[in-house]
Amino acid sequence: MAAADDVILLGNVTVSGAGADLTVQSDQFVYLAGRLTAADTLKVLGGVSLDDVSLGNANSRGSSIYLAGTGALVAASAGADVYIHGAQDVDIFLPLIAGGTVGATGVTWAGDGSEVTVEAGQQI
Numbered sequence: 001m002a003a004a005d006d007v008i009l010l011g012n013v014t015v016s017g018a019g020a021d022l023t024v025q026s027d028q029f030v031y032l033a034g035r036l037t038a039a040d041t042l043k044v045l046g047g048v049s050l051d052d053v054s055l056g057n058a059n060s061r062g063s064s065i066y067l068a069g070t071g072a073l074v075a076a077s078a079g080a081d082v083y084i085h086g087a088q089d090v091d092i093f094l095p096l097i098a099g100g101t102v103g104a105t106g107v108t109w110a111g112d113g114s115e116v117t118v119e120a121g122q123q124i
Contacts, residue, residue: 001013001022001023001024001025002023002024002025002026002050003025003026003027003028004026004027004028005026005027005028006026006028006029006030006031006059007024007025007026007029007030007031007046008030008031009024009030009031009032009033009034009036010033010034011034012034012035012036012037012071013034013035013036013037014035014036014037014038015037015038015039016037016039017039018039018040018077019039019040020038020039020040021038021039021040021041021042021043022036022037022038022041022042022043023041023042023043023044023045023050024036024043024044024045025043025044025045025046025048025049025050026045026046026047027047027049027055027057028046028047028057028058028059028064029046029047029057029058029059029063029064029065029066030044030045030046030064030065030066030086031066031068032044032065032066032067032068032071032073032094033068033070033071034070034071035071035072035073035074036071036072036073036074037074037075037076038074038075038076038080039075039076039077039080040075040077040079040080040081041075041080041081041082041083042073042074042075042080042081042082042083043082043083043084043085044065044067044073044083044084044085045084045085045086046058046063046064046065046085046086046087046090047064047065047086047087047088047121048064048085048086048087052085054085054087054121055087056087056088056121057087057088058086058087058088058089061089062088062089062122063086063088063089063090063091064086064087064088064089064090064120064121065084065086065089065090065091065092066091067084067090067091067092067093067094068093068094069093069094070094071094072094072095072096072097072102073094073095073096073097074095074097074100074101074102075097075098075099075114076097076099076100076101076110077099077110077111077114078099078110078111078112078113078114079099079111079112079113079114080098080099080110080114081098081114081115081116081117082096082097082098082115082116082117083116083117084096084116084117084118084119085118085119085120086119086120086121087121088120088121088122089120089122089123089124090118090119090120090123090124092118092124096116096118098114098115098116099111099112099113099114100114
């Protein structure tokens with residue numbers, strides 16, 4: 001999913017199947033309040049182009065990405081990655097899970113080699 005303007009996702013998005021990736025990108029600002037799930041790589045790019053170049057953009061409060069506490073970012077497979085890159089501030093209030101799924105008693109890990117990476121032009 002990509003847009004030149006703001007991206008606002010209030011619901012859940014699941015991309016299933018072996019090797020499935022999900023990218024949410026805005027040239028301006030990304031707001032997520034739901035659960036995003038992908039099997040392999042999950043990327044959120046705010047104020048950053050699809051080829052991962054900072055455009056320097058943010059909302060009026062200086063935030064390029066706002067991840068609300070009502071959701072989660074889940075890259076479920078072993079070796080899966082969660083990658084977040086915001087041109088300015090990146091506000092995270094939800095769980096970031098790479099290499100596992102949420103179960104009744106916590107995270108059930110799929111295996112080794114997963115990684116969460118967060119980059120911000122200002123603050124996280």
